[in-house]
Amino acid sequence: MKTNLYNYILELADNCLIAGQRLGELCGHGPNLETDIACTNISLDLFGQTRGYFQYAAELKGEDKTEDDIAFLRIEREYKNVLLVEQPNRDFAYTIARQYLFDVYHLLLLEKLQFSQDMTLSAIAKKSIKEVSYHVRFTGDWVKRLGDGTEISHEKMQNAIDGLWTYTNELFEVTEDAKIMAEEGIGVDVSVLKDVYYEKVTALLQEATLTVPASKYFQKGGKSGIHTEHMGYILADMQYMQRAYPNMKW
Amino acid sequence: MEKNWPLWEIFVRSKNGLEHRHFGSLHAADAEMALENARDVYTRRSEGVSIWVVESKDITASNPENNGELFEPAHDKVYRHPTFYTLPDEIKHM
Numbered sequence: 076m077k078t079n080l081y082n083y084i085l086e087l088a089d090n091c092l093i094a095g096q097r098l099g100e101l102c103g104h105g106p107n108l109e110t111d112i113a114c115t116n117i118s119l120d121l122f123g124q125t126r127g128y129f130q131y132a133a134e135l136k137g138e139d140k141t142e143d144d145i146a147f148l149r150i151e152r153e154y155k156n157v158l159l160v161e162q163p164n165r166d167f168a169y170t171i172a173r174q175y176l177f178d179v180y181h182l183l184l185l186e187k188l189q190f191s192q193d194m195t196l197s198a199i200a201k202k203s204i205k206e207v208s209y210h211v212r213f214t215g216d217w218v219k220r221l222g223d224g225t226e227i228s229h230e231k232m233q234n235a236i237d238g239l240w241t242y243t244n245e246l247f248e249v250t251e252d253a254k255i256m257a258e259e260g261i262g263v264d265v266s267v268l269k270d271v272y273y274e275k276v277t278a279l280l281q282e283a284t285l286t287v288p289a290s291k292y293f294q295k296g297g298k299s300g301i302h303t304e305h306m307g308y309i310l311a312d313m314q315y316m317q318r319a320y321p322n323m324k325w
Numbered sequence: 326m327e328k329n330w331p332l333w334e335i336f337v338r339s340k341n342g343l344e345h346r347h348f349g350s351l352h353a354a355d356a357e358m359a360l361e362n363a364r365d366v367y368t369r370r371s372e373g374v375s376i377w378v379v380e381s382k383d384i385t386a387s388n389p390e391n392n393g394e395l396f397e398p399a400h401d402k403v404y405r406h407p408t409f410y411t412l413p414d415e416i417k418h419m
Contacts, residue, residue: 106368108351109365116369
């Protein structure tokens, strides 16, 4: 099996999976009907992308593995998502800020990944770009609305940005697998996206009358499987059905 | 601040060449948000290629109480319908 490629696919897919799972938690609990549907739509887009990646990974893995095995039957240390996407929905501002900080990165990544030498990854990226362009528009709009809204909405959005900022730098960490994939023209060297990412985010935060955090202390670990305390709860929720009723299907 | 967002009427064009049709209504803080909400609420199953949003308060509606004077006089004027012509068979969908 092409282990580097397999691991790299999981890196890409787990971000979508866990971000989608977090948004999916809001299904039926959004601030109002319209926003609830919007968040759930984004969640479904992300799950769709995840399936594309996992089906490919399952094919590489062989051993009769399916996309479901990869999604539901790994242990916490085997998930490679960044810490940012597993952060909880403390309030609507947190949900939007988390998703926005991920979306900007996600779009930059896909814009490069569409030129991958790997046909499957390139195809998934091309399909996802349209979806993610909308995600960043939706969440970016809400960051502006809340930031430049009322005193309370401004305060909540600023808190969310301050709280999540420490997880942004990890997006640009290059793992050993990703490095090899980038050298082969299959993966993307995400470290080169860093400057343009912070430029874009800074410009939007300023437009939203928010303060860009000055902190230079950043958390990392997700990409190598060292997660925050929230990850176990997500997996317990997500994996319950497959663990309790193995091979159960809808 | 208004606690509730205003109501918007949503018009969606299903295909190029067809007219926009009223699909329903939703709440949004402004026109831009109304468009995004409409996209998510009404076109998530590929129902449309174009969306119009109009704030409900900007629509002037006829009063149902006036239905008598507005519409009933037309009931006995069958000659206003183009039903007195014989249409050639070749013309379909009239």
